[in-house]
Amino acid sequence: MMKRLSPWNLGATLYMPATRTDIADAILTSKVEGLRSLVICLEDAVSEEDIPEALNNLQILLETLAKAKAASGSAHWPLVFIRPRDVSMGARLVKTMNLSPIDGLVLPKFTLASLSAWWNFIEHTHLCMMPTLETEEVYDVEQMRQLAILMFGHPCHERIIALRIGGNDLMNVISLRRPRHLTLYDGPMGYVIKMLVSVFATRGFALTAPVCEHIDDHDIMDKELALDMAHGLVGKTAIHPNQITKIEAALRVSDNDYADALRILNSSQAVFKSLGAMCEPATHRRWASAILERAQVYGIISDRGNGGIVRVPLSQQNQG
Structure with a gap:
């Protein structure tokens, strides 16, 4: 039987701001049809002034999930991850909150320089990792090659489910936004995705595809998903539930x-x-x-x- 934490079980990974109060329903009641994995976001989706509210909501959510897990187990749940704002928030979450119901952390702005800081507090937990490649270093093939080599021989390798490609952040680095009528592959990100696949997939790392922010343009979504599959990507970030069925359909064989x-x-x-x-x-x-x-x-x-x-x-x- 395939491992629960296989990258193939990610599918459409839905991002939900930690300020939302209906996340428990999405996890426990199959409210979102077809949901396989979910990220509770404390980073870009939450404004600075809303962080206290988001952390309070997260604390309540974790208590709810822990009780549900103790009562009935969680094998039927979607995979659940938290995306902290930065390394220091990640360390704080591990130290102060009960993360036992959570499968892992999504690591924002992940770089060669930040690996040791993340690993220092993740190493002694059960948590898996999904580093996000979304900084200016990602455009440098040599830096990506060094990162891939380091992670391949590092103890963290066994904890990494997949690497996430942060398309919007990478476009922001070069002051661009994807045009409405083009796929992400039609601009500079086409090169970046090809390069990342060449560098990381050759060393056995799975990669997931960036979000398509044009939620209502299903033609662009279909074209982009076909290219995601052609590049061997194992799933795709979703920002709206109506994208899940599209992503699931593209992943069928x-x-x-x-x-x-x-x-x-x-x-x-x-x-x-x-x-x-x-x-x-x-x-x-x-x-x-x-x-x-x-x-x-x-x-x-x-x-x-x-x-x-x-x-x-x-x-x-x-x-x-």
Whole structure:
């Protein structure tokens, strides 16, 4: 069975300001359909003057979740993370609040220089990490290469579920905002995402896609999601519940890809043709394994558009 904290279980990660008072309902009552992961945000989504209110709400929420967990367990919950404002707030949360119901922290403005400060107080907890790459250093491929090498050999490696790409913050660094009629890939972020995938995915780190802030433009969302999948990203930040079904749909595996993946993992041939394309198990095996993992979580959808979603039990995924 796939680990609960697998990056494939993130799906559409919904960000909710910690000032909201309905977060417990979203976690405990399936109020938000299809929600797999949620981030309680104390950073950009909360103004400075509202921090005391947000922290008070968080304290009440944690007490509510702790009681619910003690009563019935939490295996059915979405993954729940907190995004503190900075390192000092993160350390304060760990020291003063009961974070036992929480799966991990989203680390804002994460850099090579801040890794040790975050790890100093996370190391001795159960918390996993989702560092966010969103500062000017991200544009420097050499700095990203150094960060990837350091994290790969660091004890934190086992705690990192995925790296989050902070699209809006990265655009802000260069004084830009995504045009309404273009995907994020049509501007400078297209290069940045490609570079980050090249640097981090080659070392086994999963990456998630930035938010699409044009909430009502479903055509742009669909185009962007197709590019997210083409770049191997494992999920996407959502800022509105109506984006969740779109992201879930993009993460479903086509029946053709699923069939190819099974053939690749079970074939004794070095090269063969499938559905008009060359399949080469020696070079396509890692792709095929990822396809089966996605299918296990999100199901299979027909390429011909004439079938429903098929869920794939792990027992049926013969990987040879």
